[in-house]
Amino acid sequence: MSHKIKALLVCSGMALALAACGSKEGAPTGQVVATVNGQEVTLQEVNAELAGVQLPQNADRKAVQRDALQRVIDRKLLVDEAKKQELDKTPEYVAQRMRVDETLLAQQLVRKQASAIAQPTQADLDGFMRDNPNMFAQREQLAVDQIRFRPPSDNSILKGLEAVHTQDGVAAALKERNVPFERGRSVIDTAQLPEAVVKKIADLPSTEPFVLPARGFLTINVIVARQAVPVPADQARQVATNGWREKQFNQMISGRMKTLKETAKITYQEGFAPAAGAAGATGAAPAAAGAAKPAAAAGTGG
Template sequence: MQKRSLVALALLATLTACQKKAEGQTVAVVNNEEITASELNAELANANTPDTADKKAITNRVLQGLIERRILAEQARKDGIDKSPEFIARQRRMNEELLIGMLASRSMDTSKLPSDAEIAAFQAKQPQAFANREVWKLDQLQYDTPQDKAITARIAATKTLAELASVLSAARIPFQRASNQLVTSAIPAELYPQLARLQGGEPFIVPAGAKSVASSIVSREPAPLSGPQARTEAVNAIRRLNSTNALQQRLKELKASAKIEYKEGFAPPPGAAPAVPAKQ
């Protein structure tokens, strides 16, 4: 009888030890799964809340979101979704993208700071982001990208958004009008001179998958970037560029030494461009 009591007590102690509690670094327990303070802080950091916000209310809301996510994820696992081929493929892609992003961040963090001469040269090559930085107000038309080459040619020949709207209407392609603004620092250096020379009202078109967006510049407001802020922007941009180039060079070397076997018909043609070209 005494032996049975000891076994029962041992079993009770084991069960009690397995029951996690919301204490210490654990801010909540959902079906015996912990949510830690570090997890909550990471979620709060990604929330981008303003400094004037009610911190306690934001924390409570974010924590509830974490709890609800855990509950739904647990149900998805019970339904076997985590064993499906689609989930496994998407999870692998997300993990790979996270690893690559952290590899790039580590490369940037360990890169040396550029010299004053490198910073000055970079700013001179990127006038749209520094000395000549402007804010452009835009009128825009968004429409489904046509597949008919004749319609595409007529669109390319238009000189105003009004002409473009007429071409789209004649081709029975629906479109939406919008107003927007563009800071020229977002424009690639190689494209900026072409856009800067556009005459008033002349549209430029940017394909975006199945959609295209045509924009015309309504006004240009100077917003030059100089001094310490310009230096900080330049340093960060140079380090990102150097990190990208270093990562691409490393990828080239790793790919050259990797053992890659293709099923017949899946190998790239000789001389094919890399999947992610190195940035210059």
């Protein structure tokens, strides 16, 4: 074989190899929408980036996906750089990674449990509406004079407010104790409160302050006006369905957690065990001290 033919064969082989590499490194297709330093980014990852995002009906979904893809790419580039600096080996990262993984798995279990809840019957809905008039026929919006502050670490401060029966008196007591607070008008929807709490508020004198938690704050409220907002009949069924399912879900999760804790072997280092009578790790909000006696309730309008 001549040297010329051998050279042509070698060149042909190299060309085929380069062509093969080119096809491998070519534009992504199918479910792979991009590559970052050889790492594939799939359409599933892009859609996961958009999970929970409510898009307008006239939105250009492809444009939204392109924006989401850039966020995924940016994150992967930052992750690569972080790994080069071995930040993925730090104790802080390991602890946070464990927390994220555990939270995700717990959420998956919760969603699975929620999907098993049956649809309510008409009798279920009638009973729910009868037991929760604050969400339906007797629903009100309460305009309140509200004092809002972070719960102090010293419980004696809240204890000292029990003898105060005016909003100005509460403000003066907090100032005296150097507790920062904000004061202004707000609105509380009785549909967002447990029926038992609404009843306790109704039993208070009209000018008596009452305490409710609100997203990491405590609020002390005095009602200055009421407005009836009964739910229209055509909306009541859906509201009742959502409320009934939420109630069933909360009962199911509480019961499941109780069973898991009773059957688990849990040990504590000294000083870390829940206090006697405490809710432990369930995350229940502590009852708020003060002139008002309603127990903790979520979802105030503050």
